[in-house]
Amino acid sequence: MIYNTIQKEIAYKIEEESKLSNWKDWKWQIKNSIRTLEKFEYLTGIKFEEKERADLEKTFKKFPLSITPYYLSLIDKQNYKNDPVFKQSFGSKEELITRPSELADPLSEDKDSPVEGITHRYPDRVLFHVSNICGMYCRHCTRKRKVGDVDFVPSKDQLSEGIEYIKNTPQVRDVLLSGGDPFMLPDDKIDWLLSEIKKTPHVEIIRIGTRIPVVLPYRVTDNLVSILKKYQPLWINTHFNHPKEITASSKESLAKLADGGFPLGNQSVLLADVNDCPRIMRSLLHKLVQNRVRPYYLYQCDLSEGLSHFRTPIGKGIEIMESLIGHTSGFARPTYVIDAPGGGGKIPVMPNYIISWSTNKVVLRNYEGVITTYKEPDSYEPKMCNRDCDNCDLELNLDERDESAAIGIEKLLSDSCDTISLIPGDNERLQRRNGNA
């Protein structure tokens, strides 16, 4: 049975004559989302003191509140101050503190935006913001700058600019729909949008980033799944942060998506006092894989405004990765990444496993602390690569070969390029050489 007594109590408080069948209607959940302090207090029975209320009102004025009745029902009222669901959804006066290192747009998503709605950061894929509505407003949102913009469903015209950009940019083989939450769009809009993107021959896969299975699992309807099925290969990434969020309802929504044939991934954010604990993280990851969700990324919390109380040192993330690698199934562990401030993209970090290196031996350590050596081959003839694949005796499927030139560190390692160093644009020593200093 999906309903519990807390859910019944909330449902009846919302509508005297509310039939419990409404609970699973996702539109009813949105219509009755908790957007004011009064409603939160009324539905949970939690009461805040006068001073606290004033601070909270100030916070919600800057960063609005919106919690679905479903997500609200997961809060432990007796111990709400420590509750991970409460902390992710309710907010606190700390959000009004902006530290000097924090930025409204730390990842420069708006700067790397060739047209409205698109962030084109990596060579072969784009992020497409297709909605500015979310089921629940996460207090740790990296796009907090946009939360509280008036909720609107973008018109076809507004989305068309992004679609045109994708159509006119042949390098784009992977389109990541995000927002807001793409699943907050109506079914027909999702159908139309996916069909437009799918028409583009160079787009090989579409991905959807969504928190719907966590905060509004009833949105995953049979009709939605049947629409999505038309646009395979479609990858879906969700955002569970705590094992408590894996409930009967969220499991049901994940099962629908997995049965629909979509590979499921999860992106968590490392959050102080929510999931910054190896045991909590491991429990979350195990529950995810039991529900056919492959942990994808664990994010270091971004330098967005008002998130300082959520941030941990990077050492906490490395400690968590140390507790996972080797200790549990390889496919149960995410890649821990720091999204580089300024728009450099995601940088993976993990503990060091290489201890030392000679010309023919590498010394490594494993997760138990056992130190081992790997003897490298005595003779290895590296194949000289000048990127002339036609005259190479390794066989590549020539029709589909990737013609892109090496960039970045890849270029430094490449035989086919004379570059020996990558130099920051403002390097004074080289500016002197050019007489520009």
Ligand SMILES: *Cc1c(COP(=O)(O)O)cnc(C)c1O
């Ligand atoms: C995260 C992200 C992507 C996708 O990166 P992957 O590592 O391929 O998952 C693409 N564009 C932007 C702007 C991103 O932030």
